[in-house]
Amino acid sequence: MSTLTEVRIAAVGDIHLGEDVRGEYRKRLEGIEERADVLMLAGDLTRHGTLEEGRVVADELRDLPIPVVAVLGNHDYHSDLQHEIAGELRDAGVMVLDDDGVVVECGGTKLGVVGGKGFGGGFAGKCASEFGEREIKDFVAHTRYIAESWKMALKETQADRRVVLSHYSPIKETLEGEPLEIYPFLGSYLLAEAVDTAGADLILHGHAHKGTEKGLTPGGIRVRNVALPVLGKAYAVYCLECGE
Amino acid sequence: MEAPQYVAARIQQALAEDARTHELGIHVDVRGDQLFLRGQVSGNDQRVRLGEVAHEAAPDLKMHNEIKVVVVNEPGEDEHLD
Structure with missing residues (x-):
């Protein structure tokens, strides 16, 4: 039996499910095991972050024939029930990342996935810094803490291939199409800097509905904005070569 | 009379903050007595x-709801990242 020569990663973000569309997304996942080895969800799985919506998402993802890894997004935090929503998803068999990592076995390949919600702050040269009012310092410090957590998790993850899964964007190229004025609320270069330092093969994010699918970090790591409105399809599939 | 930019901002804020919607990405334009979403x-x-x-x-504004529902198509071609 040969091992896989590539790992096929299905990815999507911003599915924003609620009771009124229950069952609709699940239909789109039928046959996913023929197309992909793992499904990754890049946050904003709900609309308002209610437990009821979280349960709809959990039911849509329950007992899929391939592993599912997810992060939450800002919408999933809105009702301060992010831990409860993550619990519902975990009960349904979904691996939920919260600034940590997991290793998924895909054929003979160990696929490391590191990430979490991420946060904003802006991009190099046009970003907030830890200066001035406490509120601004807290805002930037939150992103910096997340970036450091990802760097540590990447360094600790022993895997053949490594993917970073985020809701917020690490680069501005995949935001093209969004108003420039809101870039600081869509992502932060600190996330890319951390991943470039620790190394990864691919970064997936959502959040920017009007953005662009493809971009690169300054260090040359491929970035894909998989927000559902950007993809226009149930999920994209990215194939990573596994080598010998 | 309230400037149309402030009216649009108020509507956009309502769409983001109202518990029935919480929608952040809606473009709101006010032109005269007309409102476009x-x-x-x-x-x-x-x-x-x-x-x-x-x-x-x-x-008081005549509303034109031009919001589209995202069409979720079948997954298409894979991308090979070599």
């Missing part, structure tokens, strides 16, 4: 709710 949402119910909340925020 544009953007994409995940379902028709959400589109209708957005129209209701916008109307409540500016009941």
Whole structure:
């Protein structure tokens, strides 16, 4: 039996499910095991972050024939029930990342996935810094803490291939199409800097509905904005070569 | 008379903060006595709710709800990252 020569990663973000569309997304996942080895969800799985919506998402993802890894997004935090929503998803068999990592076995390949919600702050040269009012310092410090957590998790993850899964964007190229004025609320270069330092093969994010699918970090790591409105399809599939 | 930019900002804020909608990405334009809503949402119910909340925020304006429901197509071609 040969091992896989590539790992096929299905990815999507911003599915924003609620009771009124229950069952609709699940239909789109039928046959996913023929197309992909793992499904990754890049946050904003709900609309308002209610437990009821979280349960709809959990039911849509329950007992899929391939592993599912997810992060939450800002919408999933809105009702301060992010831990409860993550619990519902975990009960349904979904691996939920919260600034940590997991290793998924895909054929003979160990696929490391590191990430979490991420946060904003802006991009190099046009970003907030830890200066001035406490509120601004807290805002930037939150992103910096997340970036450091990802760097540590990447360094600790022993895997053949490594993917970073985020809701917020690490680069501005995949935001093209969004108003420039809101870039600081869509992502932060600190996330890319951390991943470039620790190394990864691919970064997936959502959040920017009007953005662009493809971009690169300054260090040359491929970035894909998989927000559902950007993809226009149930999920994209990215194939990573596994080598010998 | 309130400037149209402030009216649009107030409507956009209502769409983001009202518990019925919480939709952040809707483009709101006010031109004279007309209100235009544009953007994409995940379902028709959400589109209708957005129209209701916008109307409540500016009941004197004639509303044009041009929001589209995202069409979720079948997954297409894979991308090979070599």
